[in-house]
Amino acid sequence: xxxxxxxxxxxxxxxxxxxxxxxxxxxxxxxxxxxxxxxxxxxxxxxxxxxxxxxxxxxxxxxxxxxxxxxxxxxxxxxxxxxxxxxxxxxxxxxxxxxxxxxxx
Amino acid sequence: xxxxxxxxxxxxxxxxxxxxxxxxxxxxxxxxxxxxxxxxxxxxxxxxxxxxxxxxxxxxxxxxxxxxxxxxxxxxxxxxxxxxxxxxxxxxxxxxxxxxxxxxxxxxxxxxxxxxxxxxxxxxxxxxxxxxxxxxxxxxxxxxxxxxxxxxxxxxxxxxxxxxxxxxxxxxxxxxxxxxxxxxxxxxxx
Numbered sequence: 001x002x003x004x005x006x007x008x009x010x011x012x013x014x015x016x017x018x019x020x021x022x023x024x025x026x027x028x029x030x031x032x033x034x035x036x037x038x039x040x041x042x043x044x045x046x047x048x049x050x051x052x053x054x055x056x057x058x059x060x061x062x063x064x065x066x067x068x069x070x071x072x073x074x075x076x077x078x079x080x081x082x083x084x085x086x087x088x089x090x091x092x093x094x095x096x097x098x099x100x101x102x103x104x105x
Numbered sequence: 106x107x108x109x110x111x112x113x114x115x116x117x118x119x120x121x122x123x124x125x126x127x128x129x130x131x132x133x134x135x136x137x138x139x140x141x142x143x144x145x146x147x148x149x150x151x152x153x154x155x156x157x158x159x160x161x162x163x164x165x166x167x168x169x170x171x172x173x174x175x176x177x178x179x180x181x182x183x184x185x186x187x188x189x190x191x192x193x194x195x196x197x198x199x200x201x202x203x204x205x206x207x208x209x210x211x212x213x214x215x216x217x218x219x220x221x222x223x224x225x226x227x228x229x230x231x232x233x234x235x236x237x238x239x240x241x242x243x244x245x246x247x248x249x250x251x252x253x254x255x256x257x258x259x260x261x262x263x264x265x266x267x268x269x270x271x272x273x274x275x276x277x278x279x280x281x282x283x284x285x286x287x288x289x290x291x292x293x294x295x
Binding site for chain 1: 161172173174175178179181206207208
């Protein structure tokens, strides 16, 4: 099962990565959109449809879990499985970065 | 308020054309009020303005409030829903161009089109299931009277029409997916 999840999520889309990364703290969809926008100086503006779709998919796949509903906004937080996947992805990106700098290991 | 009604037909695979049609109307000073099946669009007179219209396909009804909330937070005005299609609009601002799409990456665009395509494929299942009955009926057809034959011919024509519409939609949706997945390939020439 975990292997399947890995195959689907790694490598991750930029949107997927930022969503999972942000959900290391509890947040709702629009929070994430704002945070990603400010983290990237407005370069990445996640669309409403993309956000909703990603959250439902990640919840279904067990990477994140629903925590609470405030007004009509649903908050989520990363799960252990999500952390594992995020960790693998971060290591992958770090290696990519190191290699692009021409530093060995 | 002055209103007008227009008759237009857009199929399951024509949501991009429908969006463009609504944007065009708004630009000409007619804002979209509602759609009634199969092809009635009601508009109300308004300022000539550039608005973005977007249609989203969403099957998860139980989560509808949270779904609409995200769109509202992102500045989309929710207009109406027809079956599993949701209509949104937003004023076009030249400053903030990255903020004008409901889907910000190709993967999510393709995901939506795939959902629409699956729906269209489900419609094909009854056709396949009825095929054996259909073939037996054709055998009887040869020795039946003229009225029966007429009914059958009409029935078959309707079926052929529906089937070809289905196939047309699936081909069109698939082309959309291909052009999103491989934007460098030339999909127009063919």
